Amino acid sequence: MLAISSSPSLPPEHSRWSRRQRDIVTQLAHDLTVPASKLEELAHEFCRQMGIALNPGRTRDLVLIPTFVSTRPDGSERGCRLALDLGSTNFR
Numbered sequence: 008m009l010a011i012s013s014s015p016s017l018p019p020e021h022s023r024w025s026r027r028q029r030d031i032v033t034q035l036a037h038d039l040t041v042p043a044s045k046l047e048e049l050a051h052e053f054c055r056q057m058g059i060a061l062n063p064g065r066t067r068d069l070v071l072i073p074t075f076v077s078t079r080p081d082g083s084e085r086g087c088r089l090a091l092d093l094g095s096t097n098f099r
Contacts, residue, residue, distance in 0.1 A: 038087070
């Protein structure tokens with residue numbers, strides 16, 4: 008889940024967590040926080056690329072085909088990724 012925030016923080020009920028747990032969650036929240044301006048930029052580019060992809064005969068970077076998740080993450084993944092889940096009802 009992505010958050011739109013300037014400074015991630017933990018709710019008070021997490022005061023029972025150890026310092027290490029709080030640091031890990033705070034770092035994770037920081038890593039997953041995307042500025043609203045960047046989300047707007049991504050949305051604009053995504054819409055632009057969809058327009059190109061729907062126009063036959065043009066070179067495109069975005070291919071609109073049905074895709075299915077065939078495996079689950081196993082812990083060997085490295086790096087940062089941003090995934091868009093476009094289901095029939097929800098956009099996550």
